[in-house]
Amino acid sequence: MTKTAAIIGGGVIGGGWAARFLLNGWNVQVFDPDPQAGRKIGEVLDNARRALPMLYDCALPDEGALTFHASIAEAVNDADWVQESVSERLDLKHRVFADVQAANPAVPIGSSTSGFTPSELQQGAADPARIMVTHPFNPVYLLPLVELVPSPATDPEAVDSCKAMLTSLGMYPLRVRKEIEAHIADRLLESVWREALWLVNDDIATTEEIDNAIRYAFGLRWGQMGLFETYRIAGGEDGMRHFIAQFGPTLHWPWSKLTDVPDLTDTLIDRIATQSDAQSGHLSIRQLERKRDGNLIAMMRALRQQDNATGRLINAHQQALRAPLSDSAPLISQDRVIPVDWTDLNGHMNEGRYGQIFSDAADAVLAHVGAGEDYIASGLSYFTVETTTKYLAETHAGERVRVQTRITEGQGKKLRCAHELIRAADGAVLASCDQLMIHVSLQTRRSCAPGPSVADRVASLATLHASG
Incomplete structure (x- = not known):
């Protein structure tokens, strides 16, 4: 069931929160009296749609629905979470919390405040136990840190639930041990x-x-x-x-x-x-934002390779996002967005990255037939011995693509895959690759027969793909 987040305040931070929730499959309901709120959030969302998917090697969930509402009560009515991101005025925040809790008494509320403590926020609240600080960093849709600050009055179960929710968005909730102005x-x-x-x-x-x-x-x-x-x-x-x-x-x-x-x-x-x-x-502000986002993507993707810092968070989130392949003709072995660091001076994906995406597609096929990490740890694997790649059209950063794979040979030691790189927007074939792999023993580094279960899975898919 799709969850709903209410965003109260649609400025830079509120817009970033809206994008983070939307691109992770939540519905988002916004209240902001600014008549320009729709335009401003739309521009933030445009940047986020381009940037966030580039961090991952698989597709994000289908985007949720974004709606704007005329009152706080309407925005929070059926919300599972409320994120308050209004100006840093304590009296204003108190009025917002009062309106939220009058309309939806049970909903947990996080405040984006960078300075106030949760105890200050909870003053005069109908239910202080549902209010806590969830302070993010700009751009919220890319940077993972959220300072999660409860007070002694905050419900511990609400805090634990908030931590799990933020983690599911690919963020890092840092639980602050004691209340202090401006947090850490x-x-x-x-x-x-x-x-x-x-x-x-x-x-x-x-x-x-x-x-x-x-x-x-x-x-x-x-x-x-x-x-x-x-x-x-x-x-x-x-x-x-x-x-x-x-x-x-x-x-x-x-x-x-x-x-x-x-x-x-x-x-x-x-x-x-x-x-x-x-x-x-x-440079305009939007140009600076795009420059910033591209730099952050490239750095965080580099950290992914080392499984360190923000890279480790993205890898863990990707594992949670990635859906297992299902038998089909052809297999959808990749579904992702082309990242900005895969492009060259001509502005399109360079030839080395075609090899990367087809290699990733082959890895997905191998995992699907049972020849993944555990199989490799047992001392057996497939090695690529020959590829033929045809470059048919330009592929650009930010484009969503899929790789369709057919097993065209699957007997004995041989596994041959025919890959096609497809642009999701129009179905255009951007490149193709014929890839021959040979099964090997990692002890002898020589060819050998695959394990029976892997051999059966490969042969079964080859038959399916020959008739599909």
């Missing part, structure tokens, strides 16, 4: 932001130079290893204790102004804005 991540970000303001104020660096210092050095380290694990390595063989002993005393040196903030005078604001315009003003 924003407190860290605020420290860097404050120091950056001083560097601009004191004419030490421009906005672009500060951004370069982050993206060419520790930003890359943090993106895959965080802070403490990075510094553990910096401590050498003796680890974190040695690092603290070596660098701890520098914390008392006057390097930082983190306890003070420069006055945001008109002069400083103009300097920051002018430098920022010089740095990025030639």
Whole structure:
């Protein structure tokens, strides 16, 4: 049964939440009095539709239905979850919670607040047990972190249910142990932001130079290893204790102004804005968002190969999303979107990636016939010995494609597959591949007969495909 999320507030964060839910198969009901809310969410959703599917090697669920409503009561009436993303005004949030709980008393409510504690949010609520903080990061449809912050008054079962729900969306709910203003991540970000303001104020660096210092050095380290694990390595063989002993005393040196903030005078604001315009003003906000999304996709896909950090989350979510193949003529061995990092200077998928997608299709077929990971662990496998690929039309990033596979030879040691890469939008054949595999022993690295059950499955599919 399709679940429904109500989004209260359709700005940048609310729109990102709407996209995350929709693209994971939820229906989404939005309330936002802004007459431009539909356009704004539509533009966010356009970016999300292009970006999120590129992280995965299988299709996302069918998209849910998006509707806009004239009142909070109408939006939350039959909702399974409410995500509040209105402005950071406590009185406004209190009014929203009151309206939500008057219309749907049992529904759990998450707040996107970056600063308020759940206890502050729960003040005066009819049922404080259903309210908690679920603070995401922009773009919500790509970045997985959600700070999940309950108060002592929050129902533990509601928190556990929320954690499971967020995980099912491919997100990482970080349960914050104690209530604190600005939670965890924003407190860290605020420290860097404050120091950056001083560097601009004191004419030490421009906005672009500060951004370069982050993206060419520790930003890359943090993106895959965080802070403490990075510094553990910096401590050498003796680890974190040695690092603290070596660098701890520098914390008392006057390097930082983190306890003070420069006055945001008109002069400083103009300097920051002018430098920022010089740095990025030639790109529209939508162009910057697309650039950001492409960079994030490429980095997170690289981390997938290492099964690390956000890559591990995506791999786990993909396992939950991927549906097993069913016997058909032909088999649908791949159903996915072409990622941005598979394209070349001509703007289309390069020839090496055709080999990748047909290899992935073969892996899916092998798993379907029982020659997957467990079979390989037993010491048996199929090796590709010959392929012939024909490139028939351009394939572009963001296109949804399917691979249709027929087993054309399935006797003895041989397994031959005929693959066709099909564009989902119009059924055009983009490429074809004839692939011959030979069954081998991983101990001798020589050909041998497949196991009886695998041989039977291959022969059965070959017969089906010959007649289909």
